[in-house]
């Protein structure tokens with residue numbers, strides 16, 4: 201059956217609300233407006249005000265309230281309208297949600313799920329085009345999920361809600377209308393492991409989230425030219441499934457990481473470092489990265505395209521690496 | 524109020540005072556390290572408020588929370604062991620003075636980011652309301668927290684969503700070295716609550732009986748109206764902000780004036796003069812407290828240091844717990 205990423209997210213939240221009386225959705229415009237990306241359209245009518253809580257413009261406040269509610273026994277799904285506004289909530293996310301378990305000697309954990317739309321590519325300019333998932337993955341105590349497929353959009357939330365720790369889900373805005381054929385009977389698989397989406401021999405391409413469809417496209421283009429590329433969907437940036445990456449690189453001996461974050465201090469840098477530390481002698485060529493260029497994202501379409509890795513960039517980078 | 528209750532209040536204020544004095548001593552002996560914030564001078568507030576709190580209730584506090592932790596039922600032993608950084612500490616030595624926690628006692632910290640406990644307390648109260656649990660939620664914070672945006676966000680949502688909890692602002696007039704008059708254009712803190720349609724009252728935080736009376740009224744209001752309530756306790760800390768603070772920003776004379784209103788001296792004199800307590804029983808009470816605190820120190824000394832092999836424990840809670 202065919203399903204869009206948006207429908208999948210919607211399905212997952214609806215299931216959670218139906219199946220667990222402790223779950224509620226809180227965030228800006230999740231109710232009357234229907235979600236700023238229409239993910240929770242009509243939920244207010246279906247579930248009522250207790251379950252669908254329209255919050256004022258108070259990211260730090262309602263994130264803190266969600267954390268407290270989780271400590272008090274509920275299972276909040278906190279929606280931060282977009283990743284850009286999560287900066288206003290960072291203190292609660294990091295200093296409290298992430299650290300509480302450790303600071304309390306393992307007594308308290310914070311079972312919240314915090315969802316937010318991430319990424320650039322829609323000509324929204326600098327303040328609305330950030331990709332903070334790699335940055336947040338720096339912090340021990342949180343788990344970072346980055347669904348890049350419809351199946352993951354459909355099932356990651358359920359695993360996140362079952363986890364006793366704070367889980368952040370970064371949903372890519374460009375993927376919302378993305379439609380994929382999915383198996384209706386499939387029940388999902390643990391999101392905390394990477395997945396090899398395409399097997400190949402000569403190079404490993406590791407990526408996640410919004411960069412996934414264009415990476416897949418690049419791999420198919422190259423396949424037609426006789427190249428065999430292995431594509432890994434990281435799916436979860438923390439805890440990182442390092443094993444899957446190392447296994448693949450041991451086979452292909454080449455690695456390209458495509459990451460929508462800025463290059464300096466990027467998540468791609470982390471993966472590159474780990475590969476270097478652990479299996480340097482398996483490499484036939486230096487690890488390469490394709491990242492966001494080091495500018496705030498501009499409005500003009502051609503400039504924005506140039507700032508964020510595109511399919512063509514991935515294709516030429518791989519060709520260069522295989523030359 | 525019956526005499527036993529008054530003696531109980533005096534005893535708890537004395538326990539807090541003695542524990543804090545010993546902490547200061549242990550700090551100079553380098554047994555306690557890091558930041559240490561003492562509550563000396565402010566004892567009547569936590570003592571009075573928490574005398575009305577039950578074990579099932581939620582309490583949220585700041586980094587100046589030794590008193591609140593003790594009076595919520597965490598033992599002096601495990602508090603002291605925590606400050607020594609030992610395994611038997613109430614946070615397993617991971618938190619220290621500023622991060623006392625107890626899941627069992629429903630003590631939620633121990634927050635060292637100013638104002639960060641406030642929205643969480645609103646969330647705890649929201650959960651209790653949704654789960655139809657009859658527990659009260661009490662949130663303590665200093666007047667410095669009122670300058671943080673999240674204070675306004677939290678009060679707004681608590682009022683808007685009719686979440687029953689008690690906000691307790693411990694106004695000791697200084698946020699580190701910044702006096703209230705130098706940080707707020709509006710120093711009438713009651714107005715900070717009433718702008719959000721939250722009822723509020725000012726309390727003499729140096730008078731434990733007034734603290735009890737007004738807190739009782741506030742808790743009745745919360746339980747009847749199912750709404751938040753705000754109390755401002757006017758109080759003063761007799762010690763510097765922390766052990767690092769050279770205390771340069773206030774006049775010694777100001778401190779001396781406030782010391783005349785010491786919540787413990789005035790209350791114990793009044794109990795003695797009205798013969799609610801005798802000199803002898805007061806002496807015995809102090810001996811009992813001294814024993815409790817000395818035992819706590821011995822316990823902390825004897826408690827083990829956690830092996831560094833365990834360093835990465837507790838970063839995540841394992842699923843299924």
Ligand SMILES: Cc1ncc(C[n+]2csc(CCOP(=O)(O)OP(=O)(O)O)c2C)c(N)n1
Pocket residue numbers: 587635636637638664665666667668669695697698699764
């Ligand atoms: C967000 C934040 N900013 C600054 C600090 C540093 N700091 C610690 S305590 C404090 C003063 C707080 O004063 P108040 O809230 O009145 O509480 P009190 O210390 O008087 O009990 C400051 C500025 C901090 N811990 N958190």
